Amino acid sequence: MTNSPLPISAADIDAAAAVIAPYAVRTPLLTSPSLDALTGARVFLKPEVLQRTGSFKFRGAFNKLSSIPQAERAGGVVAFSSGNHAQGVAAAAQILGMHATIVMPADSPLSKRERTKGYGAEVVLYDRYTEDREAIAAAIAGKRGATLVKPYDDPFVMAGQGTVGREIAQDMAALGLTPDIVAAQASGGGLVAGIAMAVKAKFPDTAIIVAEPAGFDDHTLSLRAGRPVAHSNEGKTFCDALMALMPGELTFAVNSRLLAGGVSATDAEVGRAMAFAFRDLKLVVEPGGAVALAALMTGKIDARGKVAVIVLSGGNVDADLYAKVINAG
Amino acid sequence: MTNSPLPISAADIDAAAAVIAPYAVRTPLLTSPSLDALTGARVFLKPEVLQRTGSFKFRGAFNKLSSIPQAERAGGVVAFSSGNHAQGVAAAAQILGMHATIVMPADSPLSKRERTKGYGAEVVLYDRYTEDREAIAAAIAGKRGATLVKPYDDPFVMAGQGTVGREIAQDMAALGLTPDIVAAQASGGGLVAGIAMAVKAKFPDTAIIVAEPAGFDDHTLSLRAGRPVAHSNEGKTFCDALMALMPGELTFAVNSRLLAGGVSATDAEVGRAMAFAFRDLKLVVEPGGAVALAALMTGKIDARGKVAVIVLSGGNVDADLYAKVINAG
Numbered sequence: 001m002t003n004s005p006l007p008i009s010a011a012d013i014d015a016a017a018a019v020i021a022p023y024a025v026r027t028p029l030l031t032s033p034s035l036d037a038l039t040g041a042r043v044f045l046k047p048e049v050l051q052r053t054g055s056f057k058f059r060g061a062f063n064k065l066s067s068i069p070q071a072e073r074a075g076g077v078v079a080f081s082s083g084n085h086a087q088g089v090a091a092a093a094q095i096l097g098m099h100a101t102i103v104m105p106a107d108s109p110l111s112k113r114e115r116t117k118g119y120g121a122e123v124v125l126y127d128r129y130t131e132d133r134e135a136i137a138a139a140i141a142g143k144r145g146a147t148l149v150k151p152y153d154d155p156f157v158m159a160g161q162g163t164v165g166r167e168i169a170q171d172m173a174a175l176g177l178t179p180d181i182v183a184a185q186a187s188g189g190g191l192v193a194g195i196a197m198a199v200k201a202k203f204p205d206t207a208i209i210v211a212e213p214a215g216f217d218d219h220t221l222s223l224r225a226g227r228p229v230a231h232s233n234e235g236k237t238f239c240d241a242l243m244a245l246m247p248g249e250l251t252f253a254v255n256s257r258l259l260a261g262g263v264s265a266t267d268a269e270v271g272r273a274m275a276f277a278f279r280d281l282k283l284v285v286e287p288g289g290a291v292a293l294a295a296l297m298t299g300k301i302d303a304r305g306k307v308a309v310i311v312l313s314g315g316n317v318d319a320d321l322y323a324k325v326i327n328a329g
Numbered sequence: 330m331t332n333s334p335l336p337i338s339a340a341d342i343d344a345a346a347a348v349i350a351p352y353a354v355r356t357p358l359l360t361s362p363s364l365d366a367l368t369g370a371r372v373f374l375k376p377e378v379l380q381r382t383g384s385f386k387f388r389g390a391f392n393k394l395s396s397i398p399q400a401e402r403a404g405g406v407v408a409f410s411s412g413n414h415a416q417g418v419a420a421a422a423q424i425l426g427m428h429a430t431i432v433m434p435a436d437s438p439l440s441k442r443e444r445t446k447g448y449g450a451e452v453v454l455y456d457r458y459t460e461d462r463e464a465i466a467a468a469i470a471g472k473r474g475a476t477l478v479k480p481y482d483d484p485f486v487m488a489g490q491g492t493v494g495r496e497i498a499q500d501m502a503a504l505g506l507t508p509d510i511v512a513a514q515a516s517g518g519g520l521v522a523g524i525a526m527a528v529k530a531k532f533p534d535t536a537i538i539v540a541e542p543a544g545f546d547d548h549t550l551s552l553r554a555g556r557p558v559a560h561s562n563e564g565k566t567f568c569d570a571l572m573a574l575m576p577g578e579l580t581f582a583v584n585s586r587l588l589a590g591g592v593s594a595t596d597a598e599v600g601r602a603m604a605f606a607f608r609d610l611k612l613v614v615e616p617g618g619a620v621a622l623a624a625l626m627t628g629k630i631d632a633r634g635k636v637a638v639i640v641l642s643g644g645n646v647d648a649d650l651y652a653k654v655i656n657a658g
Contacts, residue, residue, distance in 0.1 A: 001493070028357040033381045049611035052362045111608070278651075282378035282644035284611040315611035322607075323652030 006257065007155045007250040010201035013162035013194060016063040020163060023095055024059055025051050027164075029171045029227040029309070034280045041303035044179075046168055048284055053115070055189055055241075056087030056313050058162050061149060063160030067091045068147050073098050075145030080104070081177040081241050082135040083112030084288075084314050085151040090121035092275030101313065109240060109318045140298055152188030153248035162194025177307050183209040183263075183312035185291040186219050189251035191313060196258035207260035209301055211292035213237040213267070218246045219255065220262030228252045238267050238321070241288025241314060253268075263301055265294035266325045273297055274322075275329020276289050277312070286317035287325075335586065336484045336579040339530035340524060345392040347472070349492060352424055353378050353388055356493075358500045358638070360603030363609045367473050368599030368625055370632035373508075375497055378612055378644030382444070384412075384570075385493055385520055385642050386417030394421045397476050402427050404474030409433075409462040411569050412441030413617075413643050414480040419448035430475065432466045434539060438569060438647045450609055462590030466604070482577035492524025497638050498531040512538040513640035514591075514620040515548050516573040518580035520642060524589035538590035538630055542566040547575045548584065557581045567650070569597050570617025570643060587639035593621035602626055603651075604658020606641070618643035642649035 014116045029044040036043055048056040065077060076099030079089040086102040090277045093100035100121040103114055105128040117123055124140070126133055139149045150157065154177035165182070172179050182199050186192045190209070196208040210219045222228045230246040237243065249253065265273070270287050273294035285293070292310050301308070317325075358373040365372055377385040394406060405428030408418040415431040422429035429450040433442055435456040446452055454583045455465055470477045479486060492622070494511070501508050511528050515521045518539070525537040539548045544562035549559045559575040566572065576584065595603070599616050602623035621639050624630045630637070646654075 023362075025360060025362070028359075030357075030379060031354060032379075033352075033354070047611075050359055050361075054611060135549040149607075156508075232485040256369075278648065279614055280383075281375075282383060284607055284613060319604075319607065319652075319655040323656060329651060 002047050004122060006254050007160065008197055009196065009255065010158045010197055011167050012155065012159040013198045016159040017166055019066050019165045020059055020062050020160060023062055026167060027051055029168070032281055039303055040305060042307045043296070043303065044309045045281070046164060046311045047283055047307060048311060048313045049285055053087040053091045054316040055088065055289070056161055057084040057260060058091055059163050060157035060160030060190060061085065061088035061115040062092040062095070062154040064149050064154060065096050065098060067156045069182045072147060075147065076100060077295050078137050078140045078146040079149040079151065080102070080137045081151055082243060083108045083116070084241050084316060086116040086121070087316070090116045090119035091158070092106060094120045101140055103133050103140070107318065111318045112316050114318065128327065142157065149243060152190030153242035155190060155250065155252045158190045158194045158251060161191040162198045164191065164311060165195030165198030168195070169199050171260040172186040172309070173202060174203035178203050179309045181209060181301065181303055181308040183208050183211055183292040183295065183301055183308065185211045185242060185288060185313055187242040188248045189219055189255050190248065192259065193251040195311070199256060200258055209259060209260045210255065210259055211295045212262060212264045213239040213242050213270070213291060214264045216242060217262060217264045218244070220254060220264065222247050223259060223262055226256065228230050239270060239291060241286065242291065263295040265298065265300065269294040269298050271325045272329045278326045283312060284317065284322070285312050286314050289314035298315050331440030333585050335629050337488045337491065337523065337526055337583065339526055342495050342527045345488040346495055348395050348490045349388055349391050349489060352381065354389060355496060356380055358497065361610055366543070367494040367630055369634060371636045372617055372625070373638045374610070374639060375493060375640045376612055377493060377640060377642045378614055378618060382416040382420045382479065382548045383643060384413040384417065384618070386413040388492050388572065389489030389519060389561050390414065390417035390485035391421040393478050393483060393485040394418070394427065396485045400533030401476060403483045404476065405429060405431070406478050407466050407469045407475040408478040408480065409466045409478055410442045411572060412437045412445070413570050413645060415445040416448060416645070417440065418478050418528045419445045419450035432462050432469070440647045441645050446584050446644065475636045481585055482586065484579065487519045487523045487580060487583070490520040490604040491527045493520065493640060494524030495565070497524070498528050501638070504533060507532050508638045509635035510538060510630060510631055510632055510637040512621040512624065512637065514540045514571055514617060514642055516571040517577045518548055518584050521588065522583035526583060528621065529587055537587060539542040539584065539591045539623045540591055541591060542568040542599070542620060543593045545571060546557070546591060546593045547573070549593065550583060551576050551581060552588060552591055555585065561648055564585040568599060568617040568620060570615065571620065575609055593625040594620050594627065594629065598623040598627050601658045604655050613640060613646065614641050615643045615646040631645045
């Protein structure tokens with residue numbers, strides 16, 4: 001670990017907050033007596049399921065697209081994404097009057113593909129197991145003069161996602177509370193990096209915890225190793241939003257400095273957390289949005305007697321999968 | 330219509346707000362860019378699905394039970410309810426250390442029965458089509474010395490539900506907005522009466538609209554007739570929470586004075602509103618909680634160019650019914 005400057009600062013997140021304010025939903029902190037009773041903690045939920053496009057991704061995408069100089073906007077933007085970044089970029093491009101091309105896995109949830117098209121984007125499908133999405137996106141960017149919008153390893157994207165943490169810090173301060181724990185799930189780590197930067201600027205002693213699907217715990221492994229390493233799992237998880245192979249370079253620079261540690265949850269545990277959210281929280285949470293909640297409910301995040309903030313990062317789940325999960329849980 | 334004093338005042342609702350504050354969830358107002366785009370209105374949702382017990386009913390129940398003198402508390406309470414009032418009374422009784430007996434229809438949703446028992450209440454089932462729930466409850470009350478907690482026709486219950494409107498008025502004032510329309514669904518009319526009293530105390534020109542299942546529009550018929558009349562429908566609606574035969578005497582005294590009118594929505598329209606809430610709002614809303622939203626989405630409440638507040642009054646729906654509705658919608 002070095003003391004070199006980090007790729008984003010709290011001031012970058014303040015600036016992003018001003019940029020996204022006219023279009024992003026200022027999500028509240030929610031409380032649940034039944035979740036408090038279950039965990040023995042005082043839990044606050046940050047429901048990014050209520051965000052424009054159904055996940056936090058709109059924040060980073062809109063901040064990034066707004067940073068593109070007018071002269072370069074005619075070329076449009078291109079992004080690769082399993083679905084939530086896709087919708088975030090598509091919605092931001094639509095608002096800003098830019099063309100968006102999104103490279104999505106052919107097996108991404110139908111609802112995410114349809115919703116991305118619904119925001120006016122052009123969707124190009126690829127095979128997750130045989131094709132290289134970065135190469136496809138780079139080729140489109142080169143041919144059209146489009147700006148590539150990376151899903152996490154970009155300071156503007158990270159600063160945009162950091163507004164989640166800025167709002168958490170503001171709301172906790174307004175309540176007169178110091179969070180002991182703030183936990184969010186990670187794929188490339190942009191959300192948790194932005195949150196860590198914003199929350200620790202106001203509450204330096206808060207433990208920021210990253211939650212990952214079991215077997216896809218590259219952040220946890222990387223934090224232990226002190227350098228970005230890939231997860232070893234070649235299997236599948238139903239957390240379709242959280243399948244990045246390893247942490248980003250820029251996100252890990254932040255996360256290795258600021259995170260307290262990582263936890264993981266199995267698909268079964270995540271499914272039970274989704275069913276709990278249906279029954280008791282009345283919130284629709286997608287698999288990749290419920291990992292931190294699952295880690296809290298199983299005690300892997302031990303919040304007993306503490307003040308904990310759990311980020312529910314997205315709610316874009318197909319109705320048929322959701323039906324199976326809530327009937328099983 | 331007379332100028333006789335109404336059964337509740339805005340001051341009663343202020344008092345109720347103080348009583349319930351330590352236990353009730355202060356639900357936020359939520360916004361949805363996609364709902365605004367769909368309706369052409371500026372819509373604020375009041376999500377009582379996030380309330381303790383999953384519906385607004387906890388507010389009135391807790392306020393009522395808190396009003397019972399200490400000397401009478403040993404006899405406990407008895408209530409009849411299709412489910413949400415049951416849970417509200419059971420949870421309030423548990424907090425206050427009172428015994429609760431709840432008389433519920435045998436065909437009420439399993440989740441509501443199980444959750445009522447989960448709050449420590451004794452559940453007595455009856456046949457909705459052949460037995461008289463009021464007589465059963467009155468018999469239990471007489472035998473045990475229990476206090477009967479009516480679902481709506483009680484000033485303490487109405488004042489408790491009115492805190493929903495008080496919070497709406499406070500939050501709209503904080504945003505610097507005057508609501509043109511506030512709409513909520515009704516069974517006996519306690520919620521909409523309390524809301525009307527609280528909202529019109531701050532915003533006298535706001536139109537308060539009652540929403541009902543098609544064929545169960547006794548409030549709309551009564552408002553037209555100028556006296557409480559029953560709906561004529563002997564059929565069924567899947568809005569299990571909204572099956573009262575006619576408005577309450579006390580609730581109608583308020584509603585006939587303060588409401589702007591009534592609208593109704595069919596089960597199919599309500600189902601589509603629930604599916605929209607799943608897909609776009611990420612909120613779990615039960616049939617009886619989604620009628621006003623359905624009326625807004627179909628244009629029966631015409632809010633184009635206006636500021637409208639829609640109350641989502643409950644989210645207690647069985648997983649199997651919910652799965653059918655979201656897959657159909």
